Structures are given as C-alpha cells and as structure tokens.
Amino acid sequence: MSFEKDWREDAKRAAVEQALKRIRDGQIVGLGSGSTAAYAIRELGKRIATEGLNVLGIPTSYQSMFLAIESGIRLTTLNENPEIDIAIDGADQVSRDLNLIKGGGAALTREKIIDSAAKDLLIVVDETKIAAILDHPVPLEIFPIALQTSSKRIQQLGGKPILRQSLGKVGPVITDNNNFIIDVDFGVIKEPGNLENKLKTIPGIVETGLFLDMATEVYVGNKTTVHVLRKSII
Ligand code: 5RP
Numbered sequence: 001m002s003f004e005k006d007w008r009e010d011a012k013r014a015a016v017e018q019a020l021k022r023i024r025d026g027q028i029v030g031l032g033s034g035s036t037a038a039y040a041i042r043e044l045g046k047r048i049a050t051e052g053l054n055v056l057g058i059p060t061s062y063q064s065m066f067l068a069i070e071s072g073i074r075l076t077t078l079n080e081n082p083e084i085d086i087a088i089d090g091a092d093q094v095s096r097d098l099n100l101i102k103g104g105g106a107a108l109t110r111e112k113i114i115d116s117a118a119k120d121l122l123i124v125v126d127e128t129k130i131a132a133i134l135d136h137p138v139p140l141e142i143f144p145i146a147l148q149t150s151s152k153r154i155q156q157l158g159g160k161p162i163l164r165q166s167l168g169k170v171g172p173v174i175t176d177n178n179n180f181i182i183d184v185d186f187g188v189i190k191e192p193g194n195l196e197n198k199l200k201t202i203p204g205i206v207e208t209g210l211f212l213d214m215a216t217e218v219y220v221g222n223k224t225t226v227h228v229l230r231k232s233i234i
Contacts, residue, residue: 011126011221012036012090016043018226019088019122019219023047025054028081030114031068032089033061033107036124040088045071058084060114061107062176078117087118091211093136094129094218098231099192103139103209106164106173106181112207120216127222134192137183138199139164139209144180146204151182153202157195159184179206 016039023029023044031041041064047053049072056076059065068075078084089111093101100123102108115121140161142150151161164173164181173181189195189210196210218229 007223008126008128011223011226012124013039013221015124015126015219015221015226016040016088018228019124019217020044020047022120022122023053023055023086023088027055027085028076028083029055029057030084030087030089030118030121031057031059031064031073032087032115033064033111034090034105036090036126037064037088038067040124041067041073042071045073048072056081058114060089060111061105063105063107078114082117084114084118086120086122087115088122088124089115091123091125091129091218092139092209093131093134094123094125094215094220094229095134096130096132096229098123098215098218098229099134099213100211100215101134101136101138101209102211103141103181106139106141106175108139108209109141109175109177109179109207112211115211116214121214123215123218125218125220127220130220134189134210135187137162137185138189138195140182140184140199141175141177141206142180142182143204143206144178147180147182150202150204154182154184154199157186157198159186177206
C-alpha cells in the first residue's frame with residue numbers, strides 16, 4: 001500500500017476511534033456503509049465484546065448488516081425502534097457548513113432514512129473529503145424504468161449523469177433496493193438546498209446523495225491528529 005493510501009486508512013481509523021467514544025450503553029446505533037463505517041462497525045463489535053456494551057444496531061446496507069452480524073452487534077429495525085440515538089457514517093465530500101455528498105457505496109437511500117432518524121449523526125472522514133463548497137458528483141438512486149426520463153430532466157438542470165457500472169457483474173450497479181445509481185456532475189453546487197428540492201420533484205429519483213443539515217459532528221482524521229467540526233448554532 002502506498003504511503004498516501006496508508007495515512008488515509010490510519011486517519012480514518014483514528015477518527016472512528018474518537019467518534020465511537022460518543023456511544024453509550026443502551027443506545028440504538030445507526031450503522032453506516034463504506035470503508036470508514038466498516039471500521040466503526042468492527043470497533044463497536046470490539047467494545048461490545050470487551051466492555052459488555054449493550055447496544056442495538058440498525059444497518060444501512062447489506063454490507064453493514066453482514067459486518068454487524070460478524071462483529072457480534074445485535075440488530076433491530078427502524079420499525080421496531082424508529083428513534084435512533086446516534087448514527088455513525090462516512091461521506092464522499094463534506095463542506096465547511098457540514099453539508100454532505102454520500103452514496104459512493106450506493107447505499108444512500110437507506111443511509112438517508114436511517115441517518116435522518118438519528119438524534120446525532122456523526123460523520124467520519126479523512127481530510128481529503130473536506131471541501132470549501134460541494135462539487136463532487138451527486139449519486140442518485142433511480143427507479144430503473146425512469147432512467148432515460150429522469151436523466152433528461154437532470155440534464156435540463158445542468159447535470160451530466162453517468163450510469164454507474166458494476167465491478168462484480170456485467171452491466172449497471174443494482175442497489176440493495178433493486179434500483180440503478182447515476183452519478184451526476186453538477187460542477188460547483190452553490191445552492192445545494194435548491195438543487196435538492198428540484199431533484200426531489202423528478203419522478204423516478206428515489207433518493208439523492210445530498211445530505212443537507214443532517215450532520216451533528218464531523219470527525220476529520222489527518223496525518224497526525226483528529227479534529228471535530230460542529231454545526232455552529234446561531
Ligand atoms: C456509501 C457511502 C459511504 O459512506 C461513502 O461513500 C464513503 O465511503 P468510504 O468511507 O469508503 O470513503 O455514502 O453509500
């Protein structure tokens with residue numbers, strides 16, 4: 001592994017360690033998806049095994065469900081426990097005002113449902129994910145029959161959609177909900193709230209990877225330390 005990759009993995013792990021200190025006995029915990037969330041799930045499993053921590057997890061994907069089972073985390077559902085105490089998740093990009101782009105792992109719909117049900121959403125990233133303003137392509141989960149119609153509407157909004165291709169099968173990625181993912185380049189997103197509202201009116205868009213005003217804290221790992229960004233309360 002190159003040094004560049006190496007420090008990012010260490011930074012993610014260090015940030016996860018800090019964030020996990022927020023988890024208390026008796027809590028319902030939302031379990032995010034992706035490589036950083038996977039570190040968090042494994043670490044939570046270790047705390048359960050070593051400290052006897054008593055928590056229930058709600059997974060945001062098949063990835064996090066299987067990893068939680070393997071890590072000894074007891075699971076529940078949002079229907080049994082609609083209020084989550086704390087969720088820990090990764091992100092593809094984080095702006096200085098703590099808006100997020102998520103969906104690199106195609107789990108954005110379940111992530112948004114579960115993360116938004118959490119009283120506190122802790123995001124864990126390495127510092128390469130921090131940006132002054134959002135400009136990462138926005139993943140959108142699309143109902144398959146609406147691929148062409150919704151793509152056309154997205155282009156009319158100035159976006160350049162690309163159907164995400166699978167690495168483990170031929171053809172497009174199929175999400176945990178049996179839908180497609182398109183990654184849409186909108187350039188610099190000056191008004192993410194406005195874009196989100198417009199995308200939400202397009203029939204066939206199941207969910208967007210814009211996670212606005214949701215994160216409570218962002219744990220950012222760099223080469224030497226971890227710092228925490230918090231939403232400023234005006
Ligand atoms: C999955 C996600 C992930 O949290 C996001 O892609 C970050 O992943 P990683 O921690 O592997 O960089 O949104 O849908």
